[in-house]
Amino acid sequence: MPAIDFGWWSDIPQVRAALRINVLFLIGVAMAPILFWAFRTTRWGLLIRTAGESSDAARAMGYSVLWIRLRATMVGGFLAGIGGSFLSLFYPGSWNEGLSSGQGITAVALVIFARWDPMLCLWASLAFGGAAALGPALQSVGVTSGYHLFNAAPYILTLAIMIITCSPKRTLTGAPAELSITR
Numbered sequence: 001m002p003a004i005d006f007g008w009w010s011d012i013p014q015v016r017a018a019l020r021i022n023v024l025f026l027i028g029v030a031m032a033p034i035l036f037w038a039f040r041t042t043r044w045g046l047l048i049r050t051a052g053e054s055s056d057a058a059r060a061m062g063y064s065v066l067w068i069r070l071r072a073t074m075v076g077g078f079l080a081g082i083g084g085s086f087l088s089l090f091y092p093g094s095w096n097e098g099l100s101s102g103q104g105i106t107a108v109a110l111v112i113f114a115r116w117d118p119m120l121c122l123w124a125s126l127a128f129g130g131a132a133a134l135g136p137a138l139q140s141v142g143v144t145s146g147y148h149l150f151n152a153a154p155y156i157l158t159l160a161i162m163i164i165t166c167s168p169k170r171t172l173t174g175a176p177a178e179l180s181i182t183r
Contacts, residue, residue: 004026005020018137032118032122036118049176110125112175115175116175127157
């Protein structure tokens with residue numbers, strides 16, 4: 001899929017390169033509010049939430065919890081596959097070993113940090129993406145001292161978020177009840 005050039009107005013090549021945005025990014029940004037709305041107002045959103053909160057309630061409504069969860073996982077896997085294809089086809093433009101470099105587990109951590117809220121996931125992913133882009137962006141404009149420190153920014157951000165958000169009172173806030181250890 002082609003990139004959209006939002007930097008057409010600038011004569012600076014670095015600005016033009018930074019503002020070339022892939023269509024998949026825009027689709028992902030648009031999906032967050034759509035999913036936020038759909039999980040709260042549509043029938044299938046209610047079914048997915050019910051299967052995550054109380055499997056007994058979903059079964060009492062006459063639905064197969066296994067099929068609901070299987071379909072939700074299939075859709076999530078499909079979207080993850082699109083993300084992986086973006087990563088190998090657009091981002092560096094080629095495939096190499098270790099290309100994802102732990103970004104999948106970072107995505108899972110983002111969902112947990114964002115308390116399973118699509119809008120908070122969007123903001124958290126933008127923060128992590130910005131932190132990950134900090135090192136290469138500074139290197140492209142000539143800042144080379146402290147390059148390894150700037151490349152560690154996503155990990156520093158992860159530690160900061162873990163320290164801020166992890167407390168015994170808030171550990172499972174927002175998590176589906178079926179993920180509970182006591183269930």
